[in-house]
Amino acid sequence: xxxxxxxxSMDSYEGQxxxxxxxxxNIATNDYITWYQQFPSQGPRFIIQGYKTKVTNExxxxxxxxxxxxxxxxxxxxxxxxxxxxxxxxxxxxxxxKSTFGDGTTLTVKP
Amino acid sequence: NAGVTQTPKFRVLKTGQSMTLLCAQDMNHxxxxxxxxxxxxxxxxIHYSVGEGTTAKGEVPDGYNVSRLKKxxxxxxxxxxxxxxxxxxxxxxxxxxxxxxxxxxxxxxxTVT
Numbered sequence: 001x002x003x004x005x006x007x008x009s010m011d012s013y014e015g016q017x018x019x020x021x022x023x024x025x026n027i028a029t030n031d032y033i034t035w036y037q038q039f040p041s042q043g044p045r046f047i048i049q050g051y052k053t054k055v056t057n058e059x060x061x062x063x064x065x066x067x068x069x070x071x072x073x074x075x076x077x078x079x080x081x082x083x084x085x086x087x088x089x090x091x092x093x094x095x096x097x098k099s100t101f102g103d104g105t106t107l108t109v110k111p
Numbered sequence: 112n113a114g115v116t117q118t119p120k121f122r123v124l125k126t127g128q129s130m131t132l133l134c135a136q137d138m139n140h141x142x143x144x145x146x147x148x149x150x151x152x153x154x155x156x157i158h159y160s161v162g163e164g165t166t167a168k169g170e171v172p173d174g175y176n177v178s179r180l181k182k183x184x185x186x187x188x189x190x191x192x193x194x195x196x197x198x199x200x201x202x203x204x205x206x207x208x209x210x211x212x213x214x215x216x217x218x219x220x221x222t223v224t
Contacts, residue, residue, distance in 0.1 A: 032210040043115075043201050043215025044154070051210075087153060093210040096142055096161055097169060101153035 004088050004102040011108050018075045020105050022088035025069050031091035031098075033064060033071045038085045038104070047086075048073065075107075083109045113137050117202050117216035124192040124223045132187040132219050134202030140214070142207040143185035144169075145177060147198040148218075154201060160185055161207060192223045 005023040012018045024033070032051050036044035048055060050062040050071070061074040075082060086105045091098040115136045124130055134143065141162050146154040156169030160179040174196060176188045185204075189196060199220050203213040 034210070034212060036213070041218070043203070043217050044213070045215070046212035049210055049212060089213075092205075092213070096144070096159050096205075096207070097156070097167060101146075101155075103151075103153045 004090055006086075006088060006102055006105045008103065009106045009108070011110060012078055013110050014079055015077050018078050018082075018107060018109075020073045020075075020086055020107065021070055022073070022090075022102075023070045024088070024090045027068050027090055030093070032093045033062070033068075034089045034092070035060070035062065035071075035073045036087045036089065036101075038087065044087060044101070078107075078109045080109050080111060083107060115202055115204055115214050115216035117200075117219050119219060120217070121220050122222070124189075124221065126193060126223060128192050129188070129190050130192065130221075131189075132200055132202075132221075134185045134187070134204075134216060135183055136185075136202075136204040136214070137183065138204060138206075138214065139182070140204035140206050141182070142205045143179065144203045144205075144213065145175070145185065145187045146201045146203065147171065147196075148201060149198050157187065157200075192221075194223045197221060197223045 034049040035047045038044040048060045048062045055062045063072045087101045118133045144159040145157040158177040163182040178186045199218045202216045
């Protein structure tokens with residue numbers, strides 16, 4: 001399994017850019033990297049997904065270096081409503097049994 | 112469009128009792144998953160299914176059984192509940208093609224006393 005490592009927590013202020021990095025040294029050739037957001041008492045929600053280089057959508061960007069052993073989720077100009085737990089998930093596209101999440105990163109956005 | 116629906120939302124069991132959690136999805140997804148989430152931790156995969164009539168073990172399958180008799184439903188059973196199974200249970204589904212993301216329900220909070 002592609003084990004992932006993320007910081008346990010991060011603090012930020014409204015309007016700042018936040019970057020959360022996930023390490024996945026054992027990523028396999030065909031594995032995709034997917035990020036999810038979870039609010040209290042809710043199921044995780046898909047944010048963004050990528051395979052290599054950079055991916056951007058309306059809420060975030062995902063940066064993946066050439067060796068793919070890490071990835072960085074970038075949230076531009078965060079607001080209080082971005083306070084949540086963020087998880088990176090690696091490889092579930094190649095093996096559904098790989099669909100186990102790490103402990104995630106708790107992001108707290110302060111006013 | 113309901114997405115993934117879990118029932119019940121809350122349940123309290125006594126040690127040794129049994130129960131079944133129901134997950135239903137209306138997106139015609141092939142893959143379905145059951146996770147548990149303990150306080151302050153990530154989601155751990157219990158069992159999953161890659162199609163109607165199939166099931167497979169995940170990371171923490173002991174004490175649980177599952178069935179996928181219909182494509183839209185995935186049932187999680189506890190035959191003899193234990194306090195260690197107190198947790199929040201999440202169901203998810205995905206189309207299983209390419210890198211399609213997981214779609215989650217809102218969870219079932221189970222307490223075993």
